[in-house]
Amino acid sequence: MKFSDEFEARFAEMVPHYPTKRSALVPTLLYAQDEVGFLSDEVIAEIASRLDLTELEVRNVISYYSMLTTKPRGKFNVQVCTNISCMVRGGEDILHHCAKKLGIGHKQTTPDGLFTLEEVECIGACSWAPAAQVNYDFHENLTTEKMDRILDEYKKKATQ
C-alpha cells in the first residue's frame, strides 16, 4: 500500500507527538481517506499494522466518527447542515434542492461518481447560515441559486 510523500511526511511527524502509537489513529485515518477516497480494506490493514493495532480495533474506531467511511464516495461530498440555526434559515430547502438537482438522497452518490449528498449535523457556521461543506470547503449564506452555482462550479472543475 503506497501513500503520497505528503501523507508519509505528516505520518512521520505525527507519531512521535504521542506517548502511545495508537493516539495518531484518528487523524491518520482522515488523511488516508482524503487520499484514497474511502477507508478500503487495504488502507485499514496498512494503518492497523503501522500502529500495532488489529484491523478490528481500527474498524471499531472508524464506525464511531461520522466523517470516516468504509464506502466509496463521490469526488465531491456535499454536506448540507440542517441543524437548528440552519433549519430556521432554510437549510432544509437547500438540502431538498440539492437532492432534486443531483437526483440523489442522503448518503447516495450520482452515477457519474461526482457528487455524494449528505445531511450533516452542525458544522460551526451558525452565524452564516444556511451553510454547507463540499469536501472541506465551507459555503455560507446559501440560497438555492447560490447552491446551483456552487454545484455547477464543482462539476466544471471535475471535467476540466
Next chain:
Amino acid sequence: MCNLVIGKLKIKTGVPVFNYSITKLANFPIPMADLVSHPDEVRVVSRRFGQGAANLDRYLELDGYKAVQKALAMEPDSIINEVKNSGLRGRGGAGFSTGMKWSFVPKQSAKPKYVLCNGDESEPGTCKDRLIFEHDPHSVIEGVMIGALAVGAKSGYIYIRGEYRYLLEIMQKAIRDAYAKGFIGKNIFGSGRDLDIYWHGGAGAYEVGEESALMESLEGKRGIPRIRPPFPAVVGLWGGPTVINNAETLANVPHIILGGADWFAKLGTPKNGGTRLFCLSGNIAKPGVYELPMGYNLKRMLYEVGGGIPNGRKLKAVVPGGASCPCLTAEEVDVAMDFDSVAKAGSMLGSGGVVVVDDAQCIVKFALRTMKFYQHESCGWCIPCREGTDWIKKTLMRFHAGGGMKKDIDNIQYLAENMLGRTFCPLGDAAAMPTIAFVKKFRKEFEEHLDGRPCPYEKAGAEELVHA
C-alpha cells in the same frame, strides 16, 4: 515607549507595551466578510481579529508572546491565583472557574501532566472558536503554554474538529512558526524550561467535545466518556493529570496575565469576569459573532446589536447558549447574559450560541430537530441517553407528522426528566433540558398538533426530512 523587564529578559519594544484602556478598536483594517462589529463590543479575545495575527510577526507586533514571558517569571501558584481572581469561567459551556480547575492538578505527579485545548466546537449555534483559530491561533498556543506553566505540564495538545480542516492547517503553521522562533520546544525564552505543543485533528463527533470523551479520542479510541471520579485533573490523558479548557477560555488567559485579574474581572459582572464571544444566529437581522461584556442584556443584544427580528416577524424563543440550553420565551429575554443570571432565569449561558427563533417557526419541529441531533450524536454507551434520545425523537417525529396523542406530551417530558442526571456524561442532560423547556413553555403548540391536524407552521408542499 517602554522597556519591559521580564525575568532575566529585557524586551525593548517600539510601541506602548500594553494599553488595555483602549479595548474598543476601530473597524477592522482588513475587511473580512465573516466579521461584524458593533459599538457596544469590548474586544479582548477578538481584538486581533481581522488584523492578520495568524502571521507570527504581526502577532508579535500586537503584544504576542509577551504574556507567556511574563508568566515564565511568575510562580505557578501566582499564575493560578491571577486566573482565579480574574473570574474567568469555562467558555465551553459548564462555566467552571478556570483557575480553580487548574488548582486541582496535583503539584507532584509520577506521570507527565498535560494541557489539552478543546477545539471540537460542535454545539449547534456555536461558531466562535472557528474565528479564534482563523484570526488569532497564536493566542490559543500562548494560552496553552501559560496553562502548562501554571500546572507544571511539559506538553500541550490543541484538538480541532475534523470539519475545520483549514483551521487545522492554520494551527499547524502557527505551531511550526512558533517552534522555528524557539518560542516552544526546548529552553523556551531562555528559561531553561521545555514545553511542546502539538496539534490533533478529530473526524466528526459532537460527543468528543465532552472532556473525557475528548481524551479517549486523542488516545485513538472511540469517543466514549469515562466514569468520574477520578477527574481528568488527577487521571487524564494517558493516565497523567490533565487540564482541559475550551479554546476561547485559553485565548483569554494571555490577556489576563498582561492586563491583570482586576481589569479582566471588572469587564464583566461579579464572579463572571471578562467578555464572551456571542454567536448570534437564526432569525435575526444581523447574525454574527460579537464580543460583548459578561452580563450584557439579552434583549439589547437581540434588538440593538442583532438588529431585531427580520421580515416583520416577532420573536418566539431564544436558545441562549447552544442547543443544549433550555429556551427562553419572548417574555423572558430581559436577562443579563452571565452564567449566574441566565441560570437564575432557568437556562444556561452555555457556549455562547444565541439561536433566535421567530414566530414563523414550529417549536415541535425545532424540538424534533434538536432531539434528532442528540440521538445521532449519542455514543450509545449508556442506556438512558441511547434509548431516551431515540424514543423521544421517534415520538416527536410521529407527533409532528400528525400522529400525536395527548399522552405523548407528558410522556416526552417524563422521558426527558428520567434522562436528567442519569447518564455517564452531560450529553443526556443536554438532550433532556431543552426538551423539557419546549414542552413546558410551548405546550399549547404541542396541543395544536393533536387530532391528526397538520403542523400549522409547515409550508404547503414542504417535504419531510430527507432521512430520519
